[in-house]
Amino acid sequence: MDKLIVANTLLKVARVEHDRDYEEKIKAQDEWESRLHERMNRLIQRKKEISEINGNLDAADDDLVEVNAGGKIVVAKRSTLTQIQGTKFEAIFSGRWDKKLLRDNQGRIFLDVNPTCFRAIVDHLNEMMISSKESPPSPPIVEDECKHPLQHQLEVFGILPMVEMPDSNIIKDQDRFIILHDWLKEGDSDGKFFLLYRGSRDGLTNQAFHSKCDNKGCTLTIIETTCGMVIGGYSNTSWSCSGSYSAANKAFLFVLSGSDILSPCKMKLKNENDSHATCHSLKYGPTFGGGHDMRVNGCNVYFNTGSSGYHPGSLPHGRYTIKEMEVFQVTKSSLPASTAARNVASRGMQPQDRAEPVTTFTPAIDEAINSRRACLLQAEAEMLNFEESFNNEQIFVEKISSGDAQDIIALNVSGTLMVTTRATLCTIKDSVLAQQFDDSKWTEQGCNGSPVREWTPDQVNTWANNIDGLPEEVSVMLYENEITGRELLSLSRDDLKMMGMKRVASVALLLKEISLLEHGTLIEHSPYCFGKILDYLRSKRLHLLGLIKNEPALPVVCDLQKNRFEKDVKYYFSGDAAKFILG
Incomplete structure (x- = not known):
């Protein structure tokens, strides 16, 4: 009987400890959840307060948003510009930051970007409005010469996922790698690309291929032929010299480009369970299909898609001479979602929240507690993402909209209007452009950033007083006649004479300054060449601001303009400064 009493006592103690442990676990999770709700409420309140200060509370999807993109005016509905939620592009046009955004003298949002590339992005968004999941829009498209500025804009605005460019002698165009990643x-x-083999470096031999690529897991083979075609294949089975065939259920062949190729083409396996998807032999390089739909042998590649395991493609059958061949290992780079969430969440968690999953209760209770813990981890990760995203959004808006309307410079480049900022023109400190535009008159002119058409007579008077060489009596005359900004822009020579302005030189000077308000400072150089210089300076400044990761590439200039471009660069960037652009 004594033993039974002891056993009952132990049972009661164990039950009390069990209940206490359970209550502690639940209490800790309740407190964790409560902290998350408090953080979310604080973030919502913070967003609301900042929106009230910096935003347009009346912003609506049907609003027409006018954008001055480097001198070209683009108009679109707010709903069109804000389709891709969570991007910096959406943030700019959401209305949350309307009062913070840099605006031109007409009150339009000003972005110091290549206008052709910005137009391509808006065209992409317009197409997105009428597209479906089954038929998605084409990515933003520009001519080859504008692809670097376009990629910089996509990176800055976060519109499309940026693809890390691998070290390739064959593909220099990021668009092509985006296609491969999409396939x-x-x-x-998908994953990261690591170069295993390059024909020009390692030798175009079957032995060299196998020594570099066997037993490396998933690989992507890219081949450039002497006739200019880019073809290849992917295998999710390691290459070997086993002398046999093997299955590779995710393998495919592709034709990326060529003179007679209308569009990139992917050729999948006819049957994912095909046991002859890839061929492994020391006699050959990478070989696909039981009937050798694609076979590499030394410096030749044989293409015969549709003959056995793969669907037919757009490339004519035959033998092609290899100019270059590269094989990349494709390695998954991301952690499993649960691991990533745990790593992210741990940065903002209390010590008790990082406890390992419980295994001390009944299986049903353990499962319920651990399930809630997993949900809280995910919620924590999402919360951190919300907070970091909003912080990054604030920083981005501050950087992209730094300065005020007085720093927006309109340039009349031999009749072509280009608009940029003084900061962009002064990016390279020792340049002629920096000396020309790093002048106090650019900050003194203008009236607190107000659009010219909205200037009051007082603001017109302030502007006129800051014009070097203009007699004070002229500004007084404008003020006495109560000339507003809108009226100022419409004044003619006869109007000024009727107001009593008799001195010819003063009339000419005033009209010139009025013209500059509308048409900008004259730049007597090739618009093509100066536009290339301006694009480079824009990208250089974005890099200095930390908005793009890599140093901008050198401008791509057509052969007919190369000599003129070099002269223009050396004119504006004498000495060592020219190396920044010419390389």
């Missing part, structure tokens, strides 16, 4: 994503095979 890999279709089979959940």
Whole structure:
């Protein structure tokens, strides 16, 4: 009987400890959840307060938003510009930051960007409005010469996922790598590219290929032929010299480009369970299909898609001479979602929140507690993402909208209007442009950033007083006649004479300054060449601001303009400064 009493006592103690442990676990999770709700409420309140200070509370989807993109006016509905939620592009046009955004003298949002590339982005968004999941819009498209500025804009605005460019002698165009990544994503095979083999470096031999690429896991083979075609294949099975065939359920062949190729083409396996998807032999390089739909042998590649395991493609069958061949290992770079969430969440968690999953209660209770813990971890990760995203959004808006309307410079480049900022023109300190535009008159002119058409007579008077060489009596005359900004822009020579302005030189000077308000400072150089210089300076400034990761590439200039471009660069960037652009 004594033993039974002891056993009952132990049971009661164990029950009390069990209940206490359970209550502590639940209490800790309740407190964790409460902290998350408090953080979310604080973030919502913070957003509301900042929006009241910096935003347009009346912003609506049907609003027409006018954008001055480097001198070209683009108009679109707010709903069109804000389709891709969570991007910096959406943030700019959401209305949350309307009062913070840099605006031109007409009150339009000003972005110091290449206008052709910005137009391509808006065209992409316009197409997105009428597209479906089954038929998505084409990515923003520009001519080859504008692809670097376009990629910089996409990176800055976060509109499309940026693809890390691998070290390739064959593909220099990021758009092509985006296509390859998209094809890999279709089979959940995407990842980072690591160069294993290069024909020009390692030798165009079967032995060199196998020594570099066997037993390396998933690989992507890219081949450039002497006739200019880019073709290749992907295998999710390691290459080897086993002398046999093997399955590779996610393998595919592709034709990326060529003179007779209308568009990139992906050729999948006819049967994912095909046991002859890839061929492994020391006699050959990378070989696909039981009937050798694509076979590499030394410096030749044989293409015969549709003959066995793969669907037919757009490339004519035959033998092609290899100019270059590269093989990349494709490695998954991301952590499993649960691991990533745990790593992110741990940065903002209390010590008790990081406890390991429980295994001390009944299986049903353990499962319920651990399930709630997993949900809280995910919520914590999402909360951190919301907070960081909003902080990054604030920083981005501050950087992209730094300065005020007085720093917006309109340039009349031999009749072509280009608009930029003084900061962009002064990016390279020792340049002629920096000396020309790093002058106090650019900050003194203008009236607190107000659009010219909204200037009051007082603001017109302030502007006129800051014009070097203009007699004070002229500004007095404008003030006495109560000339507003809108009226100022419409004044003619006869109007000024009727107001009593008799001195010819004063009339000419005033009309010139009025013209500059509308048409900008004259730059007597090739618009093509100066536009290339301006694009480079814009990208250089974005890099200095930390908005793009890599140093901007050198401008791509057509052969007919190269000599003129070099002269213009050396004119504006004498000595060592020219190396920044000419390389």
